Amino acid sequence: MRKILLSSVALASFLTASDLRDEALKSGLVALPNDAKALAKMIDDASPDAKAYPTTMARIELGKRLYFDPRLSKSGIISCNTCHNLGLGGADGIPASTGHKWTPNPHHINAPTVYNSVFNSVQFWDGRAAHLAAQAAGPMTAEPEMASTPELVVDRLKSIPTYVYEFKKAFDSEINFELVTTAIGIFERTLVTPSRFDKFLNGDENALNKNEKAGFKIFIDKGCVNCHNGVNLGGTLQPFEVASKYQFADVGDFKGDANGMVKAPTLRNIELTAPYFHNGAIWSLKEAIKTMGSVQLGIDISDKEADSIGIFLKSLTGDMPKIEYPMLPASTDKTSKPELDY
Amino acid sequence: MRKILLSSVALASFLTASDLRDEALKSGLVALPNDAKALAKMIDDASPDAKAYPTTMARIELGKRLYFDPRLSKSGIISCNTCHNLGLGGADGIPASTGHKWTPNPHHINAPTVYNSVFNSVQFWDGRAAHLAAQAAGPMTAEPEMASTPELVVDRLKSIPTYVYEFKKAFDSEINFELVTTAIGIFERTLVTPSRFDKFLNGDENALNKNEKAGFKIFIDKGCVNCHNGVNLGGTLQPFEVASKYQFADVGDFKGDANGMVKAPTLRNIELTAPYFHNGAIWSLKEAIKTMGSVQLGIDISDKEADSIGIFLKSLTGDMPKIEYPMLPASTDKTSKPELDY
Numbered sequence: 001m002r003k004i005l006l007s008s009v010a011l012a013s014f015l016t017a018s019d020l021r022d023e024a025l026k027s028g029l030v031a032l033p034n035d036a037k038a039l040a041k042m043i044d045d046a047s048p049d050a051k052a053y054p055t056t057m058a059r060i061e062l063g064k065r066l067y068f069d070p071r072l073s074k075s076g077i078i079s080c081n082t083c084h085n086l087g088l089g090g091a092d093g094i095p096a097s098t099g100h101k102w103t104p105n106p107h108h109i110n111a112p113t114v115y116n117s118v119f120n121s122v123q124f125w126d127g128r129a130a131h132l133a134a135q136a137a138g139p140m141t142a143e144p145e146m147a148s149t150p151e152l153v154v155d156r157l158k159s160i161p162t163y164v165y166e167f168k169k170a171f172d173s174e175i176n177f178e179l180v181t182t183a184i185g186i187f188e189r190t191l192v193t194p195s196r197f198d199k200f201l202n203g204d205e206n207a208l209n210k211n212e213k214a215g216f217k218i219f220i221d222k223g224c225v226n227c228h229n230g231v232n233l234g235g236t237l238q239p240f241e242v243a244s245k246y247q248f249a250d251v252g253d254f255k256g257d258a259n260g261m262v263k264a265p266t267l268r269n270i271e272l273t274a275p276y277f278h279n280g281a282i283w284s285l286k287e288a289i290k291t292m293g294s295v296q297l298g299i300d301i302s303d304k305e306a307d308s309i310g311i312f313l314k315s316l317t318g319d320m321p322k323i324e325y326p327m328l329p330a331s332t333d334k335t336s337k338p339e340l341d342y
Numbered sequence: 343m344r345k346i347l348l349s350s351v352a353l354a355s356f357l358t359a360s361d362l363r364d365e366a367l368k369s370g371l372v373a374l375p376n377d378a379k380a381l382a383k384m385i386d387d388a389s390p391d392a393k394a395y396p397t398t399m400a401r402i403e404l405g406k407r408l409y410f411d412p413r414l415s416k417s418g419i420i421s422c423n424t425c426h427n428l429g430l431g432g433a434d435g436i437p438a439s440t441g442h443k444w445t446p447n448p449h450h451i452n453a454p455t456v457y458n459s460v461f462n463s464v465q466f467w468d469g470r471a472a473h474l475a476a477q478a479a480g481p482m483t484a485e486p487e488m489a490s491t492p493e494l495v496v497d498r499l500k501s502i503p504t505y506v507y508e509f510k511k512a513f514d515s516e517i518n519f520e521l522v523t524t525a526i527g528i529f530e531r532t533l534v535t536p537s538r539f540d541k542f543l544n545g546d547e548n549a550l551n552k553n554e555k556a557g558f559k560i561f562i563d564k565g566c567v568n569c570h571n572g573v574n575l576g577g578t579l580q581p582f583e584v585a586s587k588y589q590f591a592d593v594g595d596f597k598g599d600a601n602g603m604v605k606a607p608t609l610r611n612i613e614l615t616a617p618y619f620h621n622g623a624i625w626s627l628k629e630a631i632k633t634m635g636s637v638q639l640g641i642d643i644s645d646k647e648a649d650s651i652g653i654f655l656k657s658l659t660g661d662m663p664k665i666e667y668p669m670l671p672a673s674t675d676k677t678s679k680p681e682l683d684y
Contacts, residue, residue, distance in 0.1 A: 068429055070434075070435075075436070076435055077424070077434060077435075077436060077440060082419070086669075087410055087411070087667060092412075092418075092419060093412075093413070093418055093419075093673065093680065094418050094682065098419060101444050102684070104682065271672050274672075274673060283675065283679065284675050320669045322666055325666070325667045327429055327662045328430055330431070330614045331616060333625065333626055338435065338436045340436065340440060342444070342446055
C-alpha cells in the first residue's frame, strides 16, 4: 500500500517533458524567446513608451550612467543602483529600502527587482506607474528615498557638459526631467535575464532536470501559476487578501490606491532577492512558498512540496547582462553641492 | 615696455618639450610605463604585500566582488564602492564620507581616491597603513563607516558557498579576515590610470598641448612638485602646516599620530575628485591651487597661474580600467541579517 501512495513529487516525475511544457503554456506561462530580435520585439511590445521613445544605443548608455549616478539624489550618495543593485539581483537585500538620512521606507515596502521589470504590466507594488520611466520619477523625488526634485536633477545634469552633449545626442534635446526618467527606463528595458526555464518552454526538454520539472509540475498544480503567470511569472495586479488572511496587514500604501489589488512580484531570479513579500518580512524562500499557499491559495503546501517548488524556482535564475561600470563625467564649479541634511 | 613684461605663462611656452621633460624627471616625477609588463612590475614593487600575496586573476576577481559587496557592512547597504565610487574618480564627491546610520566621518575626513592608491607610499591621510589591504580593514570595521567586525564579515562570507569556493580557489584557504582585506587590496592594485602626462614623460612630446606644458612648467617652478612628487604626484607623508597657517585646523585625526605629517594626495584624476583637502572644504580646483600656494609654499599664485596649473592638472585624468560590474552570489538562510540600527 505504502508503495502505491506516491507523493505528488514522485508522480510528477512520470510526466513527460512535452506534457509539462504543454500544461505550462496552457496555464499562460510565456518564455523569453531565444532569438535576440524576437526578444527585442517583446521588450518593445511591453514598453508603453517605446513608440514615443525607441530604444537606441545612445539612450541605453546615457540611461546607464544616470542609473548609476548618485548625483541624482539630494545627498549625492544615493543612486538608482543603491536600492536596485544590479549585483544583488536588482534589489537591495534588506526589508525596506533605506534612503536619505537613513530613513526606512515609511510604508515598509521592499524594493522590487529591476531585472525583467519591463515585463511587469504595471510598476510599483500598487501598480500606480504605467511604465519604467514613470516609476523612475518616484524614488528620485520621494523625500525618504533620493529626496531630489525634478529641478535639482535637471540643474545638476545641465551643469555637466558631458551630460548636455549626451542628451543632445540621444534625444536631440536639452535636458528635461521627462528625458532623464525616460533614459533610465530605456536602460532598464535591457535588464532581461533569459534562464533555463525559458529554454525548456522553448522546447529544450533537458534544460530542466528531473527535480526541477517535478517542482514545476507542483507549482502549476497547486495554483501558484494563477498569479505568477505570463512572461514574468508575475508582474500583474492581483487581488490581495490583506483584509482576511495575509499576516502582514500593514505592508503598504497600495491598499487604498489599488482597491485591494497588488502587483504579484516576478519570480525570475527570486533566489537572489530575499527578503520576500511587500514588507520583506520573510527571508526563507521555502517559508514564503508555504505562506503564499496558506494565505493566497488556502491550501497546505507540505515541506517536501515547498522544497520541490523551491528547486524549480531556482531554475528561473537567469543570465545577467554584462554591464560595464560607467565612468561618470566630472562635476563642475556650477554643479549644485550635495546636501546631506545631517 | 608692456610687451617685454611677459608673464611666466608666456615664458613657459618658450621652453622646449625636451627641456621640460628633463626638468620634470630631475624634480623627481616618474611616469607610469607604457609597457604593461613594466607597469605590472611597478605595481608589485609598490605593494609591500605582493611577495606574500602575488596578484592573480582569481584574486582580482574575488577582490572586485568583495569591493562591490555591501554585505561586508553591518547594514548590508554600504560597500567599499559607496565612498570610493569607481564611477566618480574613486571617491564620493562629498566633503566627509557618510557611513552607517548616515553618520558623517567624525574627523570630517574626505575619502581619498582609490585609483592609483597602490602608488601611495602609505595609506590614510595620516599614513597609518602600510598598504592597501591594511587600509581596507579600517573603514570596514569603523563604527561610523561600514560598522562591521571581522567576525561579522567572515561569518557572512562563509555562509555563501560561492565565496567559500572562490577563497579556496584564490588562496587555497578557508575564509579569514586577512584574506578578505588582501583580496580587496589586490583588486585595488589594478586601479591604475595611465594618462597623457605619462605619455609625455615617456617621450611623446605632443602628448601635452602648449597650454598644458606651460602649466606644467609653472607647477614645477612654483614648487608644487616638492610635495606632489614621484609616480603619484603625491602619496607620501609631508610636513603639514596645521599649527601655523592652514585654514582648516580641525581637519583630522592625523595630527597626533603622524607628528604633523600628512599624506599629500595624489594629483592623478584630481579633476574628478572635488571637493578638495582633508576635510573636503574647497570645491574649486583653482581655489585649492591658490590656497596651497599661500599656505604650504608661502607664495602668491596669481589667478592666471592657477588657471594654467589647473589646465596641466587635467592632463592627469587617466584612462580608467574597464570594470565589469560583478554579479554577487546569493545570500543563504545561514547569512546573518543586515542590521540597519534605525
